[in-house]
Amino acid sequence: MLKLKNIDAFFGKIQVLRRVTLHVEAGEIVSLIGANGAGKTTLLNVISGVHPSWEGSRIFNDDETKGWRAERLVAQGIVQVPEAEKVFTPLSVLENLELGAYLRRLGRAVLQEELERVFGFFPILRERKNQPAGTLSGGERQMLALGKALMARPKMIMPDEPSLGLAPTIVAEIFRIILSLNKQGTTILLVEQNAKEALRVSTRAYVLDTGRIVLTGTGEDLLNNEEVKRAFLGKDYRGKWER
Numbered sequence: 001m002l003k004l005k006n007i008d009a010f011f012g013k014i015q016v017l018r019r020v021t022l023h024v025e026a027g028e029i030v031s032l033i034g035a036n037g038a039g040k041t042t043l044l045n046v047i048s049g050v051h052p053s054w055e056g057s058r059i060f061n062d063d064e065t066k067g068w069r070a071e072r073l074v075a076q077g078i079v080q081v082p083e084a085e086k087v088f089t090p091l092s093v094l095e096n097l098e099l100g101a102y103l104r105r106l107g108r109a110v111l112q113e114e115l116e117r118v119f120g121f122f123p124i125l126r127e128r129k130n131q132p133a134g135t136l137s138g139g140e141r142q143m144l145a146l147g148k149a150l151m152a153r154p155k156m157i158m159p160d161e162p163s164l165g166l167a168p169t170i171v172a173e174i175f176r177i178i179l180s181l182n183k184q185g186t187t188i189l190l191v192e193q194n195a196k197e198a199l200r201v202s203t204r205a206y207v208l209d210t211g212r213i214v215l216t217g218t219g220e221d222l223l224n225n226e227e228v229k230r231a232f233l234g235k236d237y238r239g240k241w242e243r
C-alpha cells in the first residue's frame with residue numbers, strides 16, 4: 001500500500017531524515033518506534049504532504065505521491081492523526097468530526113451515517129458531542145483525533161503517539177481501538193514511544209534513530225531483541241537508542 005524509498009528531510013540545513021526506506025502492506029499494523037527527536041513526526045509529515053521532501057520516492061497504491069498536496073493525499077486515503085492536543089479546542093466534538101469529512105462534501109444523511117459509525121467506535125464522543133473539544137480529557141481527545149481521521153474514510157491512518165500522556169488503562173483502551181479499526185480493514189502506520197504496547201499490536205515494526213531506520217522485524221522479533229529491550233523496554237529506559 002505504501003512504499004517509501006530513500007526519503008530525506010531537512011529543517012533548514014539540518015537533515016532530520018536520512019534515506020528512510022520502509023513499506024506497509026494493506027491490512028498491516030506497522031509501527032515506527034524511536035526516541036524523542038528521532039524524526040518520527042517529520043516522517044509522517046512527509047508522507048502526508050505537509051513537510052517537503054524531494055529525494056527518493058513514496059508510492060501509495062501504485063501512485064508516486066511526491067509533490068502531491070496534503071488534500072489530495074487525504075482524498076486518496078492517507079490520513080495522519082496528529083498528537084491529541086491538536087484537536088480544535090474551541091469547536092465542539094461534533095464540529096471537529098465534521099471537519100474530518102470536510103473534503104468529502106457529504107450530504108446530511110451520509111454525514112449522519114458516518115457519525116454513527118464513529119460513535120460506534122467511541123460511544124463517549126456521542127455523549128460529549130456538543131461540548132467544546134477543549135473540555136475533553138486526554139483520552140477523549142485522542143479518541144476524537146482518531147474519530148476525526150475516520151470521518152475521512154481512510155485506507156491508511158497514521159496515529160502520532162496516541163498513547164502519549166495517558167493513564168495505563170486509557171492506553172490499553174486506545175490500543176484495543178486501534179486493533180479493532182485494523183480488524184475492520186484500516187491499514188495502520190503507528191508512531192509510538194510506547195514501544196512495548198506498539199510492538200505487541202504490530203505485524204511489523206521499524207526503529208528510527210536520529211533520522212535513520214536502524215532495525216526492522218516483526219513486532220515479536222523486536223520485542224525479543226536485546227538492543228530494543230535495552231533501549232526501549234528496560235527499567236533503565238534512557239529514551240535514546242544505544243549504538
Ligand SMILES: Nc1ncnc2c1ncn2[C@@H]1O[C@H](COP(=O)(O)OP(=O)(O)O)[C@@H](O)[C@H]1O
Binds near residue numbers: 011016034041042
Ligand atoms: N519546526 C522545527 N524546526 C526545526 N527543527 C525541528 C522542528 N521540528 C522538529 N525539529 C527537529 O527535527 C528532528 C526530528 O523531530 P521530530 O520529527 O518531531 O521527532 P519525533 O517525532 O521522533 O520526536 C528533531 O531533532 C527536532 O528537534
Ligand SMILES: [Mg+2]
Binds near residue numbers: 040041042160
Ligand atoms: Mg513526534
